[in-house]
Amino acid sequence: MADDLHGLLAGFLQAMTHSQLSEEPQRIAGLVVPNAEGLSKRQRIDLTLANLTREELARFALKFAAHRGDIALDEASRKVIEANDPPLTHITRRDVARAFGDDLAGERSTVEMVGRYFPLSTPLEGFLGSSGRSLRDQIAQHMDRNPGDWSVEYLFGEIGAFDCSRARFGALLEEAVHPLSRSGDEQAQMVAALNNILARDGYELAQEGELSGHPIFGFRPLVRGVGGRPKNLIFASRGPKPEIGFADAINNDIVILSGEESCLVYDRPIGSNGLLWSELVAWWSDFTPGTNAANLGARLQESLASDAERKLFATYFKTYRSVLGEALPALLPQVYLHYDPAVVKTLRHRLPLPRQRMDFLLLLPGRQRIVLEVDGKHHFSENDHPSLKVYADMVSADRELRLAGYEVYRFGANELVGDGAEPKIADFFEKLFRLHRVRQ
Template sequence: MAAADPTEVDIDARDLVRELVSSLHHLRHVDLNTVGTALRLVIPPEHPDPSQADEVKPLSKRQRLDLAFDAIAPSDYEAVCAGFLQHGDLTIELSHRVEDLLWSRENWPQITVRTRREVAEALDAFDAIWLEADGLLNLVKRHWVLLSTEWSFEPKDPYEPVVRHMFRFPGDWTTVEFFREIGALDGGDRRFVLFLEGLLSGAVNPREARQREMAAALSPILARAGLKITESGSTDGYPAFTIVAAGTRPRPAQLILFASRHGKPALRLRDVLDQSIEVLTGDDTVLAYDVPVSDRGLTWRDVESWWSHRKGIPADQAKLELWRRLVTICADVSPAQHALLVAYYDYAKDHDPLFALLPEVWLHWDPVSRRQRGEDAFLNQRMDFLMLLPGLRRVVLEVDGEQHYATSSHQPSPRIYSDTTRGDRDLRLTGYEVYRFSGYELSEDRAASTVSEFFDRLLHRA
């Protein structure tokens, strides 16, 4: 799906949020009093001033909801949509529209009609594209809204044509026709990707050899669209396939060593066969986030919750402790790194989800020193900042200090600079997005504008 014009996106989001808020009109006044928090809304009470309840006419439900909508800042439209998707009682059609709006921000590669047709034609080679009819029907109902085209006093099942042409009389539709009828030829890019993942799943095709053959047939077609199929695990004993943008990592992060003070953490392999890593260094040296990160990305709330459970302390205390640790670490490294951290969290504090920006993250680790390892030593072992965003995106931010281009005696060094640029290339070729900032951009009078402009574009909020 091509990136939308920012003005159009804001209008679409505003109109959708207005519709979502208006959909609460069926609730009782007393229910509106409690539903606001879960849905990230500020709904005024029926009697704004209880002391004048007998003299002033109470607000109608429509007035209360209009005021709640007016109180929503445009920057919060996406958060409100996410709240309704998680906690609201939405129709299937409205739920899909909310999903499409949120997914449109994830910058998925455009999947053209031609690519979708080629996918369908490749699937035709397998005769029926399903082994479990219920699995395919549930998949279609999950991702595509079909409307009945027949008028009758008796409501018609809009999915009946799928049952008739795909199951009762298999072969009536080619896969291209099937895609056209359900809307897969022109639906959202992210929705189409999730639909294909479902076709490759054991719920629809519970035969491993068939799953792998279908994945192999689709791989070269999707590669031309900038996508790749990876095996990300298993579900109910069958392989689980995930489609990601080419260059991204096939698996979510399993361990993050961050907020590292100077000095290399002590590690050892507990089980070589399972690649199980044990961190021997205490929290005073490095923090080890050991919760697998989902494909929704890593949020600040996730990190707070992890620290709260790890330490057995309240969430507010965990939040304060972590923040002090991150700020102290960055201030010890450089004023510019400290400025980027503070400016980001000040910029993003009202955004939901608030994706975590983690400083001083270990990427490579070698028990042997670089002097001993020689030319085969890892470059850029530690990253200044790491963000894990939806869609398995791994974003590295680097603040360029003198150490990136000069020797300890402050002499410019082409060798050091070449190591820096080569390390960047290595990261990009293994699926990381790398962005560099100069200290000048993060000076006191420039940090806020630099950070807000960058993250507006990175997080697709512009």
Template sequence: MVDSRDRSALRQLVGEVVSRRLSGNTHATLNAAFEELAMPHVPKEEGSLRVRIERSFAQTSDSDLPRVAERILAQGNLNAATRNGIEDLLWAESSPPEIPKRIRRELARALDLTAMARNQARFMALLERFWVLDPEESLADLLLPTANRTPSLRQLIQQHVFRNQEDWSAEDLFENLRAFEAGDARFARFLEGAVSADVLLDEPAQRQLVDVINERLRSAGIELRETGTDGGYPRFTMVSTRLADNRRPKNVIFASLTKPDIRFLSAVDNDIEIVGDPDNVLVYDREITGDGIRWRDLQSWWQDTQQISSEAEAKKTLYHRLRRSLPGNSPGQRNLFELYHQILGPAVYDLPALLPEVWLHWDHKTVRERGPEALLRSRMDFLLLLPHGQRIVFEVDGSQHYTRDDGQVPDSSKYAEMVAGDRDLKLRGYEVFRFGHDELKDAEYARGLLHEFLPALFQRFDVNGWTR
């Protein structure tokens, strides 16, 4: 899968940092430094340090560039302006919801700055994390007497927010931070931080601030929603309110060996009844938290329900049970399942579990028996339940999706049924990604495709935990 996004601005900014950061190496240490930044090795015989650095960075593909940028951010030691520039370019790729300037300003006018900044050290740490408080000073600036220097934003905040608390309103602070012009992702993350336990060590104060913020944000189709806990305090995340249905799933029915006999309206959002052999289908019935279902959650559930004492044995038997549910006539589905785990490696433990053969809608009567009352779609090839209520569906489409008579005759009605099912899923808050079976039937070709696709997917949906 080719990533066609223009990353020229990111390449220029990251390239400047790479050049400065790696220039202090020797020929002997340079390849190790490349590896730390997820950049390709260049043999020392190929030239000077500068040449090797330039060649390695030139060989870094655009699809790998975000990973290099993330490694640089993780290493730290960047000035705030450079850090913010890299972050803004990365965060923009996840298509954050728009927060218009008017709503930002109306929100700022409604906020009580004194209540937000009740703990000076914690509030200043929040501001340092997201904004540029100290300018880059030139040698000429440093030679000026202190009294003649232009005060930094940090100094202004200390004076007008903390020493003289009535000087600035929240609107004044936002104006000086340039928060009204900031990227949508930065503004949203700043608000998440402002209501976090890192800043407000008081749950009623957290909830009161969330209520004030949400009253203004909901007109933009977003809100701060409680998605978990942090040290016993609620954790709030900015989410869209425009998904048709982003409630937490109650039941996940998956890995079926035969067509299950289930009676319900929606297996994800309602209680269900399973008739017949329960061993033919798995039902994850634990609470699904704001983290979604990670492999660690699935393995823990499996270990408990199967009464397995060894974690290693639970991991092995769960993997084989899931793999056994895949259809034998679809090498593409098997490759997708196996390569997902091979590519992610040990990191998969803390990443979303890839659930195969998931039943979204089912009724004991067939479509033929129920006619137009039957739900259009009954099963998903794969489902990922991501943090913050995000739901991802993978479908592997063979010719049976749009032909009949063993692929000999095009069938527009089958195609219409498929796209109608997609619409239904999207209206229920799912994102659907389709793969042609021919893309995945060859394992090596599929490996290259998924090696590009998976990091782009996780970045798009802000899933942390995997470093390639």
């Protein structure tokens, strides 16, 4: 994608004169093109673009695309920017199309709505049908003048909506549920149906305002979550801290250099719905034949380091095992995710991992990752003396986790012992699950 974007942006700039190159890119996008004597336009452009990261390239290109209304450049830019975000799959887009049936635009013109976001009148091959008519003419005939000729699913295939950027797809959905297209019960029912589908990939249509008393909806991520997919969950160490490094820095494949025998490694795919206790139990049963959920629970408790951690763990299952049943998220103790390599020379040419252990981790739907920390005195002191450095290291690590998309909640160990501990823990998880939509 970056190579395509580089070529499109270079072509956009190449169409300018030398004089324009010295002024227009900076005026439009803040991009400075050097004006060294003796350089050709191509050399000036290549020199400029060579110094940009992929993300910088995309953000400059977006500004040029908006200035010219260039859909191809806009699409190439957005796909680079969206590359690390949760995908909106072909299956979800197909089911969205089927939810509309044969009526995308409601009370509006389909061709006018679609034409705002997709090229319909280009002479390029692929946008003309067998009759030689433009796609614009065909949509007008089969969806506006003769409703029912084409389904929305067929339309999406013709315009490229199954493969376009999420931003473009989302913008089309916003138009389809706009009050000018649908209002009242029809709008509400359509939004509800679409949200049931979009939620599978972690997106939604959320109300952002009103127009003459009618709701206006915007397409957005369902909740803030972490990009990417967790790949190797290393947790529940009951012995020496595992020493971990990268086996493949490109794919984030990690290897345990020592201490593997004392910890558990969950290496099955974890999708957008997170990790459920039932899934962890199924993995455990395959990993250690003849065992069950009780055996797994006992094994996890062996990794808990304090009475406070044991109380939190036990109360979680006591309170929610029967309430949520198969939908209960797995509460993972002593999770090791990010490490410095133990022996750098054994991992030559690999990237280091910042040191971090988490007391508990929940992987919730929508790629939400919830970190729970139980703070004893070692979080604030060193050799039994208060330590600003230890505290600073802790809050610094919290910041990095939050900036990476994790939610971090801390308990003082004293909160989790005594008669009032269970109600406090149960109340926390009740509020947490409602906030993150595990419970309605």
